Amino acid sequence: MNRLRAWFLAPTWTANITLFLAPLAIILGYSFLTRGVYGGITSPWTAESYQRLIDPIYLAILWRSFWVAGASTALCLLLGFPLALFIARAGRLKNFYLGLVMLPFWTSFLVRTYAWMFLLRDTGLLNTFLQKLGIIHSPLPLLYNDGAVILGLVYGYLPFTVLPLYATLERLDRTLLEAAADLGAKPWATLMRVTIPLSAPGIRAGAILVFIPCLGAYLTPDLLGGGKSVMIGNLIQNQFTTARDWPFGSAVSLVLMAIVMVLLFVIARGEGEDLL
Amino acid sequence: MKPRGAGLAIYAVGAFLFLHLPLLILSIFSFNSSRFTVWEGFSLRWYSAALHDTQLTEAAVNSLIIAVVATLFSTVIGTLCAYGLWKRNSRPLAGSLYLSLVTPEIVTGISLLAFYQWIFRFLRVQLGMHTVILAHISFSIAYVVIVVIARLRTVDATLEEAALDLGANEWQAFRYVTLPAILPGVIAAALLAFTVSFDDYVITSLVAGVDSETLPMVIYAIARRGVNPIVNAISALIVVGFGSLVLISERLRTA
Numbered sequence: 001m002n003r004l005r006a007w008f009l010a011p012t013w014t015a016n017i018t019l020f021l022a023p024l025a026i027i028l029g030y031s032f033l034t035r036g037v038y039g040g041i042t043s044p045w046t047a048e049s050y051q052r053l054i055d056p057i058y059l060a061i062l063w064r065s066f067w068v069a070g071a072s073t074a075l076c077l078l079l080g081f082p083l084a085l086f087i088a089r090a091g092r093l094k095n096f097y098l099g100l101v102m103l104p105f106w107t108s109f110l111v112r113t114y115a116w117m118f119l120l121r122d123t124g125l126l127n128t129f130l131q132k133l134g135i136i137h138s139p140l141p142l143l144y145n146d147g148a149v150i151l152g153l154v155y156g157y158l159p160f161t162v163l164p165l166y167a168t169l170e171r172l173d174r175t176l177l178e179a180a181a182d183l184g185a186k187p188w189a190t191l192m193r194v195t196i197p198l199s200a201p202g203i204r205a206g207a208i209l210v211f212i213p214c215l216g217a218y219l220t221p222d223l224l225g226g227g228k229s230v231m232i233g234n235l236i237q238n239q240f241t242t243a244r245d246w247p248f249g250s251a252v253s254l255v256l257m258a259i260v261m262v263l264l265f266v267i268a269r270g271e272g273e274d275l276l
Numbered sequence: 277m278k279p280r281g282a283g284l285a286i287y288a289v290g291a292f293l294f295l296h297l298p299l300l301i302l303s304i305f306s307f308n309s310s311r312f313t314v315w316e317g318f319s320l321r322w323y324s325a326a327l328h329d330t331q332l333t334e335a336a337v338n339s340l341i342i343a344v345v346a347t348l349f350s351t352v353i354g355t356l357c358a359y360g361l362w363k364r365n366s367r368p369l370a371g372s373l374y375l376s377l378v379t380p381e382i383v384t385g386i387s388l389l390a391f392y393q394w395i396f397r398f399l400r401v402q403l404g405m406h407t408v409i410l411a412h413i414s415f416s417i418a419y420v421v422i423v424v425i426a427r428l429r430t431v432d433a434t435l436e437e438a439a440l441d442l443g444a445n446e447w448q449a450f451r452y453v454t455l456p457a458i459l460p461g462v463i464a465a466a467l468l469a470f471t472v473s474f475d476d477y478v479i480t481s482l483v484a485g486v487d488s489e490t491l492p493m494v495i496y497a498i499a500r501r502g503v504n505p506i507v508n509a510i511s512a513l514i515v516v517g518f519g520s521l522v523l524i525s526e527r528l529r530t531a
Binding site for chain 2: 003004005006007008009011012013015016019020021022023024026027030079082083085086087089095097099100101102103104106107108109110111112114115116117118119121123124125128155158212213215216217218219222223233236237240246249250253256257260261264
């Protein structure tokens with residue numbers, strides 16, 4: 001098999017090296033170069049792009065990204081846990097419910113984000129509805145703020161927490177819950193002191209799976225934040241288009257990659273199994 | 277125990293509504309004859325307007341061409357890779373594929389852009405359909421590998437050994453024994469690759485040229501200016517189209 005296997009892996013290696021790893025290497029090189037007069041890149045080699053990240057403006061964007069991604073992750077876990085618990089206890093309908101969770105996830109991310117623009121804008125469905133009911137008299141500013149971005153991210157990535165949480169809750173030894181009940185624990189105490197601690201692997205996996213894409217989000221903050229809620233992704237895009245500062249954009253990208261890889265290392269160590 | 281179970285069920289209904297209502301409402305309002313968010317009556321005018329908008333139809337054709345070509349290549353390449361990894365895992369390759377999957381799209385996009393610009397210094401080519409297709413093949417492979425390898429794990433490896441013992445060569449064992457067994461998984465992977473490719477905005481918009489505007493790029497440009505009933509109609513079509521593909525794919529994956 002060994003001869004054939006090498007040929008079978010070769011096309012993927014080729015595609016991955018030329019169209020993923022080599023481009024990352026180029027970005028790494030660019031991040032240590034200087035911005036040219038017309039936007040290109042020139043010598044000399046310098047670490048200036050990384051030093052510029054300490055500027056309070058950029059630190060604020062980093063902080064905001066962490067805050068928005070963190071809040072979205074927390075909400076995903078909070079909303080996803082009871083849902084995963086429900087599905088894990090659903091018996092024969094499990095697969096149907098899992099399908100219901102995954103279905104919107106596989107429909108267009110762009111369309112799902114746009115749907116929230118449709119609901120949240122000033123003349124959108126929610127504001128129109130609330131005004132009709134006479135609860136409010138002028139439209140609430142629901143769109144174009146951090147809250148809308150977090151809502152969009154939670155909506156987009158909720159399935160990422162439900163699946164790993166479901167996987168751990170499903171494997172949970174139910175006799176432990178009975179033991180807790182027999183020993184006098186109230187349902188709430190059982191949940192807090194038995195179920196949740198035992199589902200820690202699922203919680204950690206779900207948290208990282210949501211946090212990573214949220215941290216690097218570009219589309220959601222751009223559409224639902226309306227340019228006001230700038231996150232790392234938007235900063236990178238801006239450096240490569242409008243600002244035309246490729247070295248700085250590259251440096252920011254690599255910092256983002258470094259954070260992602262640290263998080264992955266954490267998850268890989270926790271799982272202790274093959275990645276694919 | 278009983279009331280808590282009921283509470284959980286009520287919560288689950290709420291959660292499913294949260295997941296599905298936004299797309300459902302958007303789809304319903306795509307049939308609204310008014311351009312405002314007040315229901316005025318059933319109408320197909322926005323669908324008709326979308327079909328008569330040449331910018332939209334041209335972009336849709338571009339998206340289809342890109343997605344079909346990228347799907348063909350990534351499915352073949354990814355299936356071969358999954359088979360190779362199933363035979364014996366390669367940690368560097370699996371790790372590299374996994375990394376490509378979790379790398380933020382914006383980073384993948386700008387690094388590809390920088391890479392193309394660098395290559396173009398030596399070759400006289402420009403950004404266009406080909407650069408988009410190459411990018412899509414690259415990022416779809418990992419999805420294909422994941423789906424196909426999951427299917428391969430259900431295959432009995434001794435069947436191939438039996439084929440080899442009976443005189444088949446390695447290629448014949450793959451072609452006539454294992455491949456037919458994993459075919460539903462391969463088709464499911466292809467459908468997934470198609471939806472991922474058709475939907476991509478972030479990477480595509482960075483590596484597209486003037487002649488290769490895709491449907492998500494047009495939708496995005498309109499959506500940035502605000503809500504537009506024509507986009508509601510296209511969105512509904514995409515939701516239904518993607519939904520059917522995913523349902524078919526799920527059927528095949530579990531078949």
